[in-house]
């Protein structure tokens with residue numbers, strides 16, 4: 635289904651590039667009421683934040699209808715919400731979920747990736763990378779409460795989280811299905827999957843563009859827990875409590891020898907090499923091209939330019955078909 639929809643969206647976007655923008659997510663525009671205990675929700679048209687200051691937790695709900703695809707506007711709003719919460723000492727953790735049960739996120743907005751000017755691609759790609767890095771490196775504990783289908787970029791976003799709780803609904807599949815759309819996942823998508831499920835499982839999953847239903851997702855380790863649909867939020871909450879009981883916030887980010895342990899948000903501005911090195915284990919069996927190892931660090935470059943350097947590498951790798959694995963480059967539906 636993802637293949638059919640992906641192709642349909644791409645074809646449409648190519649033929650009706652002007653139509654984009656007419657279908658912008660309506661969302662609710664004012665501050666939402668409620669939020670529990672009289673605390674006001676805040677956010678933006680496409681991102682709803684339900685704070686629970688007493689618990690130090692905020693529930694971040696994606697609401698970019700119809701499918702929570704990562705449009706540029708949505709990514710921007712998501713990042714602003716994240717930054718706001720990070721800068722507020724009240725919060726130590728966020729639960730990331732969808733405001734539209736059934737669809738966690740359809741991933742990258744396919745209409746952003748065709749029929750546009752090159753500058754737009756640059757801007758868009760930079761926003762995608764920033765989303766990935768900011769969530770992955772956040773000083774907040776991030777738990778994904780996955781209440782819907784989560785292909786490609788949707789899966790990537792959940793992989794940036796510390797823990798993934800998936801609703802037990804056979805329709806709620808998750809995985810990096812890019813090859814089924816005829817595209818190749820960038821190496822940093824692949825690295826996230828390798829880090830999560832291991833090399834062989836990731837290799838097969840990416841080559842075949844597998845979307846795992848819940849039981850399978852749990853078995854291979856793409857998610858950490860599968861629970862009945864009506865318990866996703868409560869489970870995420872109890873997992874969060876477990877994490878927040880640890881005095882060191884987001885312990886995985888601290889010095890425990892994990893990939894992201896070597897990174898800090900501050901490092902992004904000064905040591906751009908971090909952008910591409912942290913996910914590559916020393917024994918990374920995936921062949922890295924020389925540029926990935928040696929073209930960095932371009933010290934002194936502003937962070938925005940550094941974010942674009944991996945873009946070029948990714949795109950070149952994608953376009954020539956070496957982004958995932960040589961064998962996978964011709965796999966399609």
Ligand SMILES: CCCCCCCCCCCCC/C=C/C(=O)SCCNC(=O)CCNC(=O)[C@H](O)C(C)(C)COP(=O)(O)OP(=O)(O)OC[C@H]1O[C@@H](n2cnc3c(N)ncnc32)[C@H](O)[C@@H]1OP(=O)(O)O
Pocket residue numbers: 635636637639640642643657700701703737739740741742743744745747748755783785786787788811812815817818819820949952
């Ligand atoms: C030089 C620079 C070049 C830059 C470009 C480089 C190219 C290389 C890029 C490499 C990128 C690699 C990384 C890619 C990551 C991605 O995330 S790609 C996106 C992958 N996503 C999918 O495969 C999901 C596709 N969608 C679906 O499977 C289904 O829509 C769904 C999510 C399961 C929901 O199904 P359902 O509820 O039945 O709704 P639908 O009717 O199918 O869809 C509703 C409307 O939403 C539109 N839509 C769906 N997905 C997307 C999407 N990803 N982007 C944009 N729009 C999407 C769909 O067309 C429907 O629209 P309408 O018909 O207008 O209502």
